Amino acid sequence: MTWRFALLIEPAASDDPRTDFADTFAVVDPTSPALSIGELSTQRGDGIFESIGVVAGHPQEVQAHLERLAQSARLCDLPAPNAAQWRQAVARAAAESPASGEGVIKLILSRGVEHGPAPTAWVTAAQAADNTAARTRGIRVVTLDRGYDSAAPARAPWLLLGAKTLSYAVNMAALREAKRRGADDAIFVSSDGLVLEAPTASVILRFGDRFVTPEPSGAILHGTTQVSLFEHLAAEGHEVAYESIPVADLARADAAWLVSSVRLAAPITAVDGAELAMDAELTASVNRYLLSPRD
Ligand code: PLP
DSSP states (O other): OOOEEEEEEOOOOTTOOOSOOGGGEEEEOTTSOOSOTTBHHHHHOOEEEEEEEEETTEETTHHHHHHHHHHHHHHTTOOOOOHHHHHHHHHHHHHTSOSSSEEEEEEEEEOOBTTOSSOEEEEEEEEOOOOHHHHHTOEEEEEEEOSOOTTHHHHOGGGOTTSOBSOOHHHHHHHHHHHHTTOSEEEEEOTTSBBOOBTTBEEEEEETTEEEEEOOSSSSOOOHHHHHHHHHHHHTTOEEEEEOOBTTHHHHOSEEEEEETTTEEEEEEEETTEEOOOOHHHHHHHHHHHHSOOO
16 A cells, blocks of 8 residues: 655745644645646746655655755755755654655645646655665666766756755656666766766765775765764764765775665676675665664
8 A cells, every 4th residue: 555645835934933834735645746837846847856765654854854855945046945844744644655665755845836826745654665676786887977076066066966856857867867777776977987876875985994985075965874874884884985086996896886865875896787796784884774763
């Protein structure tokens, strides 16, 4: 049985002092049309979003997702979200989630209707896909040129590379290209040869006891799962670091993962057709951590 839930939100100003935002929420039928035809989110992909993992009814890392929503809003010149209002909307969606299994809560803030007065906002909740195979058997990836050098984000901040915008057509095209090449997923690389991120996940490599991930310098989205995992690995006594990672390091790594809020840690078993060892024990332990309740 799949389940779905949707809540339209009348966005409050970030300094709105109310403590109860219930009367700004309207539950809508997730299977029926609810948005205006003039929506800039659908016409131009002009808006931002977050995907929050839900485990046994518990929404994971809500604070980190709300902080990133605020950061995306800043980068996109959207009004600052009211954190208390979004937190209540997430709690409302989580309360509708089943007490077992995994789900995903999406937060969407669009620039609104063309020529309209205000942004549009809504939250959805749905059952997550079964990601067991990716977590236990792993995924094959190919590297794909993102077409920008690593200095592009500083030179052209309007590319919004560090924001989680609704414009994911490029990311989806990269996934289709990966599948055409016989892989499950892709890793974007800069035109000057540095590892960036996957279309919907962050990249983590292990060299001995050291875990590294590309610096979140504006060229990539700073992943909430990667941050949470680095805290966990550091607490377990491992070394963790943000670095510039040359593409050649992918083949040299002792193990590698793509990590994200819903699929969690998917071990990489091949890069561009070259096999990579999979650390099954560490992967299982990392996913146990990611599936535990996290705030
Ligand atoms: N990078 C990109 C481009 C993404 O779309 C995502 C998640 O969707 C991530 C990284 C991982 O972010 P998180 O761990 O917060 O899900």
